[in-house]
Amino acid sequence: MQIKDSVVLVTGANRGIGAEFVRQLKQRGAAKIYAAARNAGSIDADGVEVITLDVTNQAQVEAAAAQASDTSLLVNNAGVASGETLIRGDLDGIRRELETNFFGPLRLTRAFAPVLAANGGGAILNVLSAVSWFTHPSSTTYSATKAAAWSLTDGIRVELAGQGTQVLGLHMGPVDTDMIARLEIDKSDPATVVTAALDGIEAGASEVLADAIATQVKASLGLDPSERYAALVGAQA
Numbered sequence: 001m002q003i004k005d006s007v008v009l010v011t012g013a014n015r016g017i018g019a020e021f022v023r024q025l026k027q028r029g030a031a032k033i034y035a036a037a038r039n040a041g042s043i044d045a046d047g048v049e050v051i052t053l054d055v056t057n058q059a060q061v062e063a064a065a066a067q068a069s070d071t072s073l074l075v076n077n078a079g080v081a082s083g084e085t086l087i088r089g090d091l092d093g094i095r096r097e098l099e100t101n102f103f104g105p106l107r108l109t110r111a112f113a114p115v116l117a118a119n120g121g122g123a124i125l126n127v128l129s130a131v132s133w134f135t136h137p138s139s140t141t142y143s144a145t146k147a148a149a150w151s152l153t154d155g156i157r158v159e160l161a162g163q164g165t166q167v168l169g170l171h172m173g174p175v176d177t178d179m180i181a182r183l184e185i186d187k188s189d190p191a192t193v194v195t196a197a198l199d200g201i202e203a204g205a206s207e208v209l210a211d212a213i214a215t216q217v218k219a220s221l222g223l224d225p226s227e228r229y230a231a232l233v234g235a236q237a
């Protein structure tokens with residue numbers, strides 16, 4: 001799949017990583033970009049078709065698929081980090097996070113699968129995280145949603161193989177956006193992450209590890225959990 005001349009829908013396109021996708025898709029010559037956001041007025045980009053889309057709203061998802069019926073690349077970028085924790089967090093807050101980070105991409109995928117099939121197969125990129133594979137005490141529910149979305153990514157890849165749809169997961173550590181603005185830690189530039197993702201699409205990849213943290217966390221998956229979490233558990237004891 002090449003970006004040039006493709007037709008792309010990006011969720012959460014109004015800011016952060018989503019807005020960077022829109023910028024770079026334009027630079028690479030996408031024929032049309034559907035920039036989707038909960039508040040259409042928050043899209044600040046020229047030359048795009050704006051779609052009002054809350055990924056937790058089934059009717060809006062179906063309307064988007066009807067409007068954007070020429071889409072060949074779906075970028076499931078919209079996401080939230082509630083800051084809830086599994087044991088003491090608010091269950092409704094946890095459900096809302098799962099609605100956005102898991103059921104959002106699921107809804108979009110179900111609505112757009114026939115659209116992509118009709119347009120030659122195309123591709124779906126799910127914006128996941130290094131924390132799909134590692135959890136931190138401060139964001140255990142967010143990790144659970146991203147782990148679920150990782151499994152979803154594998155599941156839809158298997159289910160959509162027959163129609164020739166390329167399905168990729170994008171994993172990265174902290175990125176410099178509003179989502180983690182409060183954290184004073186090293187962060188990747190959204191531009192670097194998006195460049196890696198678009199390169200991955202064009203290379204036919206199934207998974208993109210966009211920074212060193214994602215690479216390290218993935219490599220640690222073969223270890224026993226007690227070893228993977230030794231530093232965290234030790235710090236809390």
Ligand SMILES: NC(=O)c1ccc[n+]([C@@H]2O[C@H](COP(=O)([O-])OP(=O)(O)OC[C@H]3O[C@@H](n4cnc5c(N)ncnc54)[C@H](OP(=O)(O)O)[C@@H]3O)[C@@H](O)[C@H]2O)c1
Pocket residue numbers: 011012013014015016017018037038039042053054055056077078079080081100127128129130172173174175176177178179180
């Ligand atoms: N920043 C990081 O460190 C990091 C690391 C790994 C992965 N990620 C993932 O990268 C993706 C983009 O995050 P970001 O860093 O760009 O965060 P961000 O700046 O907070 O942007 C989040 C985007 O998601 C949208 N969104 C949230 N809930 C939505 C809903 N129900 N329907 C439609 N759009 C919704 C937001 O729209 P509104 O403006 O309407 O709120 C916004 O456009 C997310 O999936 C996130 O989990 C981020």
